[in-house]
Amino acid sequence: MHKKISTAELRKKNKNIIYRLFYESFADKTKQDISLELNLSLPTVTQNLNELFQDNLIEYSGFIDSSGGRRARTMKIVSDAKIAIGMEISLNHIRIVATDLYGNEIAYQRINKHFDINNDINVCLENFLDEFSLDRNKLLGVGITLPAIINNKTGMIENAPVLGIKNLPISQITSNIKYPSYVLNDANAGGYAECFFQKQNKSIAYLFIGKGVGGAIIINSKAYEGQNLRSAEFGHMCIKPNGNKCACGKNGCLEAYCSTARLCDDLNITIDEFFHELSKGNAQYNKIFDEYLDNLALGINTIRMVLDCDIVIGGSITAEIAEHLDKLNEKVQNLNPFGEKCDYIRIGSCGTKANCIGSALHFVNTFLNNI
Ligand SMILES: [Zn+2]
Known part of the structure; x- marks a missing residue:
């Protein structure tokens, strides 16, 4: 009927x-x-x-x-008729972004602050609104991302090993915030942001590469979360049985080979220094990076074989990997059993701000659906 x-x-x-x-x-x-x-x-x-x-x-x-x-x-x-705020809380910093209705950045701040459950993030938020003279009347809401398994059905942050919290009510983070708020997983927020800015495809695999390796699977602009909210743990796909030890305790995970730590911490340099030396033709770094790309190609090919969709690379490696995309494409193409041309790797457009922007976009999306 x-x-x-x-x-x-x-x-x-x-x-x-x-x-x-x-x-x-x-x-x-x-x-x-x-x-x-x-x-x-x-x-x-x-x-x-x-x-x-x-x-x-x-x-x-x-x-x-x-x-x-x-x-x-x-x-x-009127693209700034409304604004949304995204906050990314991690172990050592808070990032805050304000966006317009198209996800364009209006204001941005990175605050060095060690995570503590007693931190009042509302103070950071209110200071940010004041400092950039943002109109609170236009504010749709505040999206907050954490490196955590977040269950919005039960209202619990189930597990966030990086922050050292387990089974914490979400309200403990948001209770002082006077505006509508929503807490979400960092990779899902990042994936959502990168998907939002992809013009052709609304279904992507988002491969986050920083010190950790993770990601999100976005299907028709919505994160596929999995049965246990543990989907898209790309960093813990085994690419080398009995290979290098991973932070998760197992061996041979993609993260153990493609964390940015392989390009900086291992050599006791910064990531910028690594790529600077690489561009000057440093033979040792060239070899390291070639192997790095071989391993990354293994991970990307596996994702492609399972999901058959575009793979968007994000995180702190984004800017550097863009310059070496041709080489990466070639390596992935060599692994592809269908002889497909590798034109399915995309470079993310939000860089390290993806998580913040994605959490702000949560409220933009709600606004668009309800107008
Ligand atoms: Zn692992």
């Missing part, structure tokens, strides 16, 4: 599709454009546009000459 849709619901639906037409096309439009593209009557379009104007969500952008010689007014989205 069909559920009868009420007039109010229909009106809300029309308003939503009109707003989304602007949002998704990135284009300025006239009333007539909207009427034609959505097959809605002009009075319906006018009425909904009036509401969007009242809410300050769209604005006039100019004129175009229409066929009858009359000039029609064009309208566009």
Whole structure:
């Protein structure tokens, strides 16, 4: 049986599709454009546009000459009509970002702060809002990421070994925050952000490479979490049986070979120093990096074989790996049994800010769905 849709619901639906037409096309439009593209009557379009104007969500952008010689007014989205905040809490720092409705960064701050369960993150948040003169009335909400298994159904942070917490109520982190808040896993947030900025594909594997190696599987813009909230642990795929010891206690994991520690900590240098020396043709570093890419290719090929989707590389390695993408593509292609051309590795666009941006986008997404 069909559920009868009420007039109010229909009106809300029309308003939503009109707003989304602007949002998704990135284009300025006239009333007539909207009427034609959505097959809605002009009075319906006018009425909904009036509401969007009242809410300050769209604005006039100019004129175009229409066929009858009359000039029609064009309208566009007010991209900063609302803002969202993302916070990334890790062991030694807090990152905070404010974005507009397109996920563009409006303000950013990195605070060095050692994690303590008694830290009041609300103080950092309020200071950030003050320092960048951000309008609290525009604020949709505050997304917070932790390197943790987070169960939003039970309201518990189940496990966060890096932060030394286990079975902690989420409210312990968010209780002082006066705005809507939502806590999510860091890799899922990062994957969501990288997926958001991919124009063609809304399903990706996000391979995070930093000191740790992890990731997320995003299917139709939604994280696939797995039965135990442990999906996409790419860092602990075994690429070498009986290989090097991993931090997880097992041997031969991808993380044991492709953590950035292999390129800096092992050599007692910084990652920047490594790539600087590499660019100067240091033979020893060249050999190390070639093996690094061989191992990374093994991991990427496995992900491709299982998921058959684009693989977006993110994390602190992003900028450096971009310069060596041709070489990596070649290595992955050599492993591909179907002879596919390796054009499925993408370089993330958010770098080390992906987790923050992704958690802010949680509220953008909610806004878009409910407008
Ligand atoms: Zn491992």
